[in-house]
Amino acid sequence: xxxxxxxxxxxxxxxxxxxxxxxxxxxxxxxxxxxxxxxxxxxxxxxxxxxxxxxxxxxxxxxxxxxxxxxxxxxxxxxxxxxxxxxxxxxxxxxxxxxxxxxxxxxxxxxxxxxxxxxxxxxxxxxxxxxxxxxxxxxxxxxxxxxxxxxxxxxxxxxxxxxxxxxxxxxxxxxxxxxxxxxxxxxxxxxxxxxxxxxxxxxxxxxxxxxxxxxxxxxxxxxxxxxxxxxxxxxxxxxxxxxxxxxxxxxxxxxxxxxxxxxxxxxxxxxxxxxxxxxxxxxxxxxxxxxxxxxxxxxxxxxxxxxxxxxxxxxxxxxxxxxxxxxxxxxxxxxxxxxxxxxxxxxxxxxxxxxxxxxxxxxxx
Amino acid sequence: xxxxxxxxxxxxxxxxxxxxxxxxxxxxxxxxxxxxxxxxxxxxxxxxxxxxxxxxxxxxxxxxxxxxxxxxxxxxxxxxxxxxxxxxxxxxxxxxxxxxxxxxxxxxxxxxxxxxxxxxxxxxxxxxxxxxxxxxxxxxxxxxxxxxxxxxxxxxxxxxxxxxxxxxxxxxxxxxxxxxxxxxxxxxxxxxxxxxxxxxxxxxxxxxxxxxxxxxxxxxxxxxxxxxxxxxxxxxxxxxxxxxxxxxxxxxxxxxxxxxxxxxxxxxxxxxxxxxxx
Numbered sequence: 001x002x003x004x005x006x007x008x009x010x011x012x013x014x015x016x017x018x019x020x021x022x023x024x025x026x027x028x029x030x031x032x033x034x035x036x037x038x039x040x041x042x043x044x045x046x047x048x049x050x051x052x053x054x055x056x057x058x059x060x061x062x063x064x065x066x067x068x069x070x071x072x073x074x075x076x077x078x079x080x081x082x083x084x085x086x087x088x089x090x091x092x093x094x095x096x097x098x099x100x101x102x103x104x105x106x107x108x109x110x111x112x113x114x115x116x117x118x119x120x121x122x123x124x125x126x127x128x129x130x131x132x133x134x135x136x137x138x139x140x141x142x143x144x145x146x147x148x149x150x151x152x153x154x155x156x157x158x159x160x161x162x163x164x165x166x167x168x169x170x171x172x173x174x175x176x177x178x179x180x181x182x183x184x185x186x187x188x189x190x191x192x193x194x195x196x197x198x199x200x201x202x203x204x205x206x207x208x209x210x211x212x213x214x215x216x217x218x219x220x221x222x223x224x225x226x227x228x229x230x231x232x233x234x235x236x237x238x239x240x241x242x243x244x245x246x247x248x249x250x251x252x253x254x255x256x257x258x259x260x261x262x263x264x265x266x267x268x269x270x271x272x273x274x275x276x277x278x279x280x281x282x283x284x285x286x287x288x289x290x291x292x293x294x295x296x297x298x299x300x301x302x303x304x305x306x307x308x309x310x311x312x313x314x315x316x317x318x319x320x321x322x323x324x325x326x327x328x329x330x331x332x333x334x335x336x337x338x339x340x341x342x343x344x345x346x347x348x349x350x351x352x353x354x355x356x357x358x359x360x361x362x363x364x365x
Numbered sequence: 366x367x368x369x370x371x372x373x374x375x376x377x378x379x380x381x382x383x384x385x386x387x388x389x390x391x392x393x394x395x396x397x398x399x400x401x402x403x404x405x406x407x408x409x410x411x412x413x414x415x416x417x418x419x420x421x422x423x424x425x426x427x428x429x430x431x432x433x434x435x436x437x438x439x440x441x442x443x444x445x446x447x448x449x450x451x452x453x454x455x456x457x458x459x460x461x462x463x464x465x466x467x468x469x470x471x472x473x474x475x476x477x478x479x480x481x482x483x484x485x486x487x488x489x490x491x492x493x494x495x496x497x498x499x500x501x502x503x504x505x506x507x508x509x510x511x512x513x514x515x516x517x518x519x520x521x522x523x524x525x526x527x528x529x530x531x532x533x534x535x536x537x538x539x540x541x542x543x544x545x546x547x548x549x550x551x552x553x554x555x556x557x558x559x560x561x562x563x564x565x566x567x568x569x570x571x572x573x574x575x576x577x578x579x580x581x582x583x584x585x586x587x588x589x590x591x592x593x594x595x596x597x598x599x600x601x602x603x604x605x606x607x608x609x610x611x612x613x614x615x616x617x618x619x620x621x622x623x624x625x626x627x628x629x630x631x632x633x634x635x636x637x638x639x640x641x642x643x
Binding site for chain 1: 538540541543544545546547548549550551559562563565
């Protein structure tokens, strides 16, 4: 078991493309960290540098107390699951699982025991003699997981392992990975572009954009206290609403205003916004924090319904408020509502976020 | 795998006429390719007197084959051709497989230079190599030897088939090799133990192509060999003599030289096609 430490990690491709910029990250022993971000944000490159599949331009990577910058992948004591499973097509499932151990010159009896154990955990027993081509995507990914487990490495690396699976299977595998991590607590780094995967799997979530780390935190932290507007918009589904508003203070009441919208803010927000009086800021409010009907005084606004998305369990409303479009979730599924209707929405207290339009950093007291 | 349906060719025709059209077209194409071969086989079975009236006479004989097989030089040529083809295939594959792999997996100045070299050599017309090669082979004292014919063939194979091999490796997911590297292999180990076994169908197909290329090759053989190393394509042409043209003997030799290609078409076709598809 081992901790992972990245310090000032950089990756340049040629002189033009700076893929990973000054990434600092400390991953504790047995911790499960999810790296998430849009494609091209450098998350996979970071993972491949930890694996040793990609050279480091500058910076240090430590696994345990070893500096591994120049160690080839085979000496780093890691295991990796790939998006397209990367099973050895010409070998049976058994040989796939045994490959790493045979390279370590492990005795066949011991290999058999390890494979037995892994196959038991993942339900692979009846597949052992088959070739990868004869397996479904989900089965192949389970074999790939098995290949990692049998070697009992210090670190598991996951490179978008669920992206090739259909939605239902993805949810299943997510649970399987979670269960696996509980059974065999091993330091894990999980790369994904899907924030739901990141939030559900990670003890901590690392959000990246354009090669830079935007925020590191527990799922609750990144959801509740996003470090900037990008994180706020990236985490959570449906995505946070952003509305350009201006700040007005009069008679001890601070409010933010936009066309068709006037919300009074609580004392904490008011003191944070005090410095921005009269200026424009960006209001962020999550769809799930907007409720149908008149809430607390000064929190309601009128919206025109443009799209009604009936999910069965709830309704998503796509509405227009002045010039801005605003999504509301958590509308009870039975609500009679139609396109063109005028509805009253109100924002839950203490759930408003404000961002500086220049720096996109949160404005907080 | 998603099912892709392609639009049908000639969609407006009714089904039966489209079928007829395809059957006729297929027959015509087959005939166009098969006719010369059939004519050749027919010629090989006619006595010398009948070669100009192949379509008329009724006299057939296996005498041509007997006479050809009785000539020591022709037997020797068959053996030489087989040996040279096999050696050229083995040696060129050693280079082609790794060079194709390099072109597919690595970037950088070395790869670019190698790619450029191959590209240039591929673009040079085949025939313009012959004369320079003749001088080189003479100067090195390997004219009319196995090596003198082997080296140019291997060079040609490398230039032509590295590209094919690159294409094959492009079609194989590299993450399999990354997995192997993490699983304890070196870069070379991943190539040898994972990439090559995955490319084996393609490599076999390429081996067949290499072998046939050298077996069928005439120009280099004609210029770079003499009496000591007769090869089958050259010996065949030598039935054209000042004393006349022995079409019947030439045809008999040609029919025998067709055999390897014929056998491959018969038994190996499935594998060659499968290999070329990956």
